[in-house]
Amino acid sequence: MSLEKIQHLEAQIQELRKEITSLRKEAPLQEVKDYTLRNSQGIPVLLSTLFNDKDELIVIHNMGKGCRYCTMWADGFRGIQEILSDRVPWVLSSPDEPEVLNEFSSSRGWNFNMVSIAGTDFAYDLGFEKREEGKRSYLPGVSAFVKKDGKIFRASYDSFGPGDLYNPVWHFIDLLPKGVDGWVPKYEYQLSNPSH
Template sequence: MKYTDVHGKLADYRQQIANIRERMRETLAAVEPQQVQDYELASFDGPVRLSKLFGEHEDLIVIHNMGVACSYCTLWADGYNGIHQHVVSRAGFVVSSPDRPTVQRKFAESRGWKFPMVSHADSSFAADMGYASSKGGWLPGVSVFRREGDSITRVSDTGFSPGDDFCALWHFFDMLPGGVGDWPAVGRKPSCCSSS
């Protein structure tokens, strides 16, 4: 197939994806939010309530990260640095993992991460949000919350997986001949992302 033919076909597929995303936004707008409690989590500076993570915003994005043992979660988190300053102009943003704050701080410093982190190690937060696996581990994803007065609701969430929309690297690899090729993540999920 000629390059020009493929280019047109791919442009059509991308438009279909854009249309599906618009329908997803419309569906989300009609969802009845899920009431959640004001969980206490651990931070570098001590205990912190979920309500405080919103900062001055009504909305909060919480990344469910599986911790330092997951290479894919590290890959996703590396990508947040570039967008963090833009995200926080619109909503609160925090990465939550099962690692203790001392472990989180050391790892964040080694990666140059700028975003805040909290630990759900002594909380049912991740499990209650559906990000605990049936095998006793954790699952990656994102939850979005809204705060209205003293009320906190979850308005949307989705899991992460290799090839998803939350890591730009997959999409650059998709454009290469042979896709991800022999990159270390080829055709497999690391053990940290396969426990469900």
């Protein structure tokens, strides 16, 4: 395959991304209720309060402590939290109970805003939870919300997974001749080149 073909395909992908972004902005808003969630200290918080004094909000749908993929995504948010927070309030939601969320986030060095959705229909209503035979399973992703006329609406959403646009690790690995080559995210890493 020629470099020209790769460059042509990359240009097409960029144009398609612009089209998707435009279509998302034209999509109808989905009204949602003002869910009662809990912060990492177990204190109830309304979804509406997470907007602070803004009219937009981003919620990350994390699968919780048991998912090392979601843990890698959340680890990556440490590097963008101040930049993203300058534009919009955002929060990571987890199905873990607040005490588990608090302990795990402390062990990871996460100091961004987090809420527990345990015992709520928040993820289910938004399509990030499946219920089969009495069991709940969660899906990772992100939702963007807007407040208008005293109501909350979901404006758009997207899913997370290897190769998505929200975690650059996969894109770097894809540049390698062997690609992923059996690698999976871990809870702990050792630097192979600890030079400063």
